Amino acid sequence: MAGAASSAAAAPRAADGRVPGRRGLATRARLLDCAAAMLETTPYRELTVTDVAREAGTSPATFYQYFVDMETAMLALAEQVADQGSHLSDLVGARPWRGAAGWHSAESLVDGFLTFWQAHQPVLRVVDLLTEEGDQRFRRARVRMLNAITRALAGAVEEAQTRAGRSAEVEPMAMAGALVSMLAHVAAHQPGFEAWEIHVADLRQAMIRLVFWGVTGPKVPRVI
Incomplete structure (x- = not known):
């Protein structure tokens, strides 16, 4: 029981604190992968939520379901x-x-x-x-x-x-x-x-x- 609780605590969470399901985790991971890839050519201060969401094939609203802001996404990376x-x-x-x-x-x-x-x-x-x-x-x-x-x-x-x-x-x-x-x-x-x-x-x-x-x-x- 303690191991399950620890695993849940370590699981990635959405911006509202919920643990996303499998599809949500896949979307979150795709957003992070796109953000990391874009950092190779775009300075961090110039990287926007809209740019990352577009690269990931989703919307800024979806980005904000998982991260409060760009800095929060950077912290996850x-x-x-x-x-x-x-x-x-x-x-x-x-x-x-x-x-x-x-x-x-x-x-x-x-x-x-x-x-x-x-x-x-x-x-x-x-x-x-x-x-x-x-x-x-x-x-x-x-x-x-x-x-x-x-x-x-x-x-x-x-x-x-x-x-x-x-x-x-x-x-x-x-x-x-x-x-x-x-x-x-x-x-x-x-x-x-x-x-x-x-x-x-x-x-x-x-x-x-x-x-x-x-x-x-x-x-x-x-x-x-």
Whole structure:
């Protein structure tokens, strides 16, 4: 019974608080998909309810059945991306962080971040914008997106320090927070680096090196 109640509480709701039926959920999802796709070519501030409704093949009145305004729809997209981002911790998990195997773990983490940000860049730009403007709802979504991977990486840092007899050399959560912030920032600003003639391939190598150093220390292994 408790599980059913929890599931109902987590279900997407219409603007009036009701849980939509199957067709309603499909309409809601279509509106969100269209909004996310349109963000690739239209700045958030210029995106209107009418535009999204038209793209979804429905009316503004239908849009307002599911979302109070455009910002509410953006928050729903942010929550979806946060749900997917919480699985970035799988890129750390129980992976080895020693020698060549550790280097490959760092590669997987960096590549996973770059792929995730590229896939969700339009929505993540809105999340960053509204977080910077002080909207705590978007800030919480961003924190939730990155919390699990930060904690998982902190665990890897702590384990590596303990194994090497370097306990308390650096606070694990501080190092993990710095690394995750670096990964997120660089992944979000790839076009800007390209404008400086810094290629993504070179950025990737630099990020891998920084992640490996941050977790294990400065020695770089001979990668097989």
